[in-house]
Ligand code: SAH
């Protein structure tokens with residue numbers, strides 16, 4: 001059977017990147033192989049994101065461009081997936097005449113069935129209804145050979161006032177633990193060394209299943225899978241960081257000393273209006289407990305700048321919190337008004353100039369912190385999981401430390417996929433350089 005070609009354009013978070021791997025994994029079974037060139041594709045899918053307005057605009061402009069390709073190639077199948085598709089459903093079909101397929105992230109498992117319907121009826125298909133029961137295991141066409149994303153839950157049951165995810169990804173649904181363990185075991189057999197568990201509030205895993213398991217229990221089951229060397233996850237919600245989970249993370253050898261824990265704001269008043277469900281002090285206690293149990297734990301966070309009503313004093317509290325928690329990385333976003341979210345209608349929207357000025361102040365603080373944090377590592381030895389040759393310098397290998405820092409160092413191809421101790425010799429805000437200590441034994 002001659003293979004057909006599939007082009008996927010992906011916007012947004014890791015969840016979307018992995019969703020695209022699953023779409024392509026399922027379509028591989030239908031005879032499609034990935035191509036990098038939209039002009040030669042038999043099927044094009046735009047996997048969209050609408051967390052902020054810009055990402056949504058970009059997705060629509062790409063869709064418009066691909067719809068033009070159909071004029072010359074009427075056989076081309078054009079699909080839209082992801083969060084914009086979920087939100088706009090049938091409306092997208094009206095806007096783009098050439099579209100054949102519109103589906104939300106919880107309908108990925110139905111892609112082969114939708115494709116058959118299109119072929120049989122020659123009519124467009126829209127599927128944005130959440131299927132019943134836990135999400136099904138689907139094959140995934142993973143690009144990376146060393147590190148793998150594993151989705152363990154979909155949707156979100158929290159309702160942060162700024163966030164569109166509960167609208168676009170539906171209710172929280174956890175996968176069955178046995179299926180997750182099986183998928184991770186297969187990944188280990190295929191040579192994968194690191195897994196990153198994905199979910200919108202990944203640490204509330206299990207709440208909606210009747211298996212009687214929580215996220216800490218799942219981590220323990222996965223830590224026992226032979227061959228996997230490292231376990232990461234994102235993103236946890238601060239309110240679900242139970243003492244049991246913190247203690248389990250500290251105890252399990254494969255769980256890395258790195259945590260992305262979204263703070264959003266350092267002001268209790270803003271946190272309350274955001275509906276985040278924790279105070280700054282509660283967040284502080286979580287970080288403090290981690291640092292007591294795991295002194296070299298690295299943290300990163302998400303911050304929203306200019307949430308409606310954010311005063312200069314509120315923003316200063318955020319800067320203070322960022323400095324206090326001594327993050328290794330801070331991801332910060334100007335607040336974006338999203339349709340169908342409560343905060344979009346509120347008074348006290350912050351003008352762009354104010355958001356931009358605050359953005360610049362946080363950015364300067366973040367860069368100084370990141371550089372200083374990295375420089376503290378110079379002279380020490382870090383365990384690096386080698387991923388590949390460096391794209392910037394073919395003489396070098398590239399990989400990450402357990403604390404998720406990028407390291408470049410010289411070494412042979414055979415070290416790809418292995419854990420190598422590296423002495424750090426220099427550091428910038430975004431990466432480290434070092435010398436491989438091949439043969440040395442790392443103490444953990
Ligand atoms: N729990 C999810 C959060 C998804 S959104 C996760 O897995 O990370 C990712 C980040 O985008 C959020 O933490 C928040 O900082 C930011 N964000 C969400 N909605 C936003 C909005 N309306 N404007 C600006 N930033 C937003």
Ligand code: F3S
Nearest residue numbers: 156158160163165200
């Ligand atoms: Fe969004 Fe808050 Fe859920 S940020 S994904 S509603 S925890």
